[in-house]
Amino acid sequence: MRTAWMAIKAGVHDVVAVIGCQKMTELSTPEILALMGRVGEVQWESGFGTTFPGYYAMFAKRHMHEFGTTREQLLDVAVKNHHYGAMNPFALFRKEITKEKAAASEDVATPFQVYDCCANADGAACVILASEQKAREISSNPVWLSGMGCASATMSVLSRPNLVGLPSAEAAAAQAYEMAGIGPDDVDVADVHDCFTVAEIMAYEDLGFCKKGEGGPFIEEKQAYIGGKVAVNVDGGLKAKGHPIGATGVSMTYEIAKQLRGEAGERQVPDAKVGLTHNVGGIGQYCFVQVMTRE
Amino acid sequence: MFKWFGKVNYTPYTKVSDFAQHLRDGRLMASQCKKCGATSFPPKADCEACMSDAFDFVEVSGKGRLHTFTRIVAAPTGFEDVVPYTVGVVDLDDGGKALAWFGETVEENDIEIGMELQVVPRIFEELEEIKVYYSLERPGTKWAKV
Numbered sequence A: 001m002r003t004a005w006m007a008i009k010a011g012v013h014d015v016v017a018v019i020g021c022q023k024m025t026e027l028s029t030p031e032i033l034a035l036m037g038r039v040g041e042v043q044w045e046s047g048f049g050t051t052f053p054g055y056y057a058m059f060a061k062r063h064m065h066e067f068g069t070t071r072e073q074l075l076d077v078a079v080k081n082h083h084y085g086a087m088n089p090f091a092l093f094r095k096e097i098t099k100e101k102a103a104a105s106e107d108v109a110t111p112f113q114v115y116d117c118c119a120n121a122d123g124a125a126c127v128i129l130a131s132e133q134k135a136r137e138i139s140s141n142p143v144w145l146s147g148m149g150c151a152s153a154t155m156s157v158l159s160r161p162n163l164v165g166l167p168s169a170e171a172a173a174a175q176a177y178e179m180a181g182i183g184p185d186d187v188d189v190a191d192v193h194d195c196f197t198v199a200e201i202m203a204y205e206d207l208g209f210c211k212k213g214e215g216g217p218f219i220e221e222k223q224a225y226i227g228g229k230v231a232v233n234v235d236g237g238l239k240a241k242g243h244p245i246g247a248t249g250v251s252m253t254y255e256i257a258k259q260l261r262g263e264a265g266e267r268q269v270p271d272a273k274v275g276l277t278h279n280v281g282g283i284g285q286y287c288f289v290q291v292m293t294r295e
Numbered sequence B: 001m002f003k004w005f006g007k008v009n010y011t012p013y014t015k016v017s018d019f020a021q022h023l024r025d026g027r028l029m030a031s032q033c034k035k036c037g038a039t040s041f042p043p044k045a046d047c048e049a050c051m052s053d054a055f056d057f058v059e060v061s062g063k064g065r066l067h068t069f070t071r072i073v074a075a076p077t078g079f080e081d082v083v084p085y086t087v088g089v090v091d092l093d094d095g096g097k098a099l100a101w102f103g104e105t106v107e108e109n110d111i112e113i114g115m116e117l118q119v120v121p122r123i124f125e126e127l128e129e130i131k132v133y134y135s136l137e138r139p140g141t142k143w144a145k146v
Helices: A002-009 A029-037 A052-067 A071-085 A099-103 A132-138 A167-180 A197-206 A215-220 A237-241 A245-261 B018-024
Strands: A015-023 A107-109 A122-130 A144-152 A189-192 A274-281 A286-293 B029-033 B055-059 B063-072 B085-092 B097-102 B116-124 B131-137
Touching (some): A015 A245, A052 A197, A071 A237, A122 A245, A144 A167, A189 A245, A197 A215, B018 B055, B018 B131, B085 B116
Antiparallel strands (some): A274 A286
């Protein structure tokens, strides 16, 4: 998305198709865990069998320790995302779950159980980006990319300032808000990278929807539901929609465009004017945030 | 011989490869920049503070406190035979952080954030080729072949 946006802004292209796709089901879960665990630091960490869920589980343990975030609040995220996934015809899991069911699922990496983790999935998504002039010619209902942010963080989590948030997400959000001339209170609907339940709670905080440490109460009080402060992942998120790595970012842009056009059907956020996407790479080694608006 | 380090090693060649020899001999080493004096654990050949590539190894106590941890039940390829295992991150008294498995001196049920621990060099004796690592143990635990 960012590369296409830069190409258009630079005047090199007028129209760019951004296509994301991934077929993950050709590999077994241990193979995926091995390959993805290695997107972390391979010299001092991977040799101990670290995994993606393992890293985020350590974020969760620390978040619970520092802020009193509860196991129940983590599961509230999964329940919400399945609730909305049930309304999305493109979701991998179109069914509601209960907290009891989630709490009875198998352990993955404590405190995480199966329902804390997004699903390895196959998928594809496409977005057509165009210059402002071209967009007005070819679309009667364009959605605008108003703010773009991207930032990186250290490869090793051991070098990070803390393990309760993603500094790359905070920095990317600040850039995107500044470019769009808005703040977190202006966002009506957001698609965030809920690869694990705690990742969505940290995203509320990193994006400024609530203060650091208050992400647990934020979901418990249903502030991330339609009708709450910001509707978050009302397409089901990575949790229920599924996470085909290469397609996820583009599918977030698709969802927010549908929301801003009022075309999201049963899961439509009423009168959504400002949307946001938050896509994370690795274990927060990089993050992209987009602010999207309509006229 | 950094290929000795870790159960599965993904980085056999590194400028800090002597770390593994020290570990085999029971010494836990940090790197210290010759130019600005900054120390780093895990060791870094290129100083994060001043970018100098001149460094010495200095021995550290390995003592510290648990920052966070997780018990991994779904293991990646290469770790099926040791699963489940518990990984912790320790804030070291001498600076830096270490990520490692808990050793047998720590009971699973006793693990809690903030507890005092010591990073202790270890050797996997059961493997044909020498393999070294370090584990998180009760403070005062001596280096030993396991």
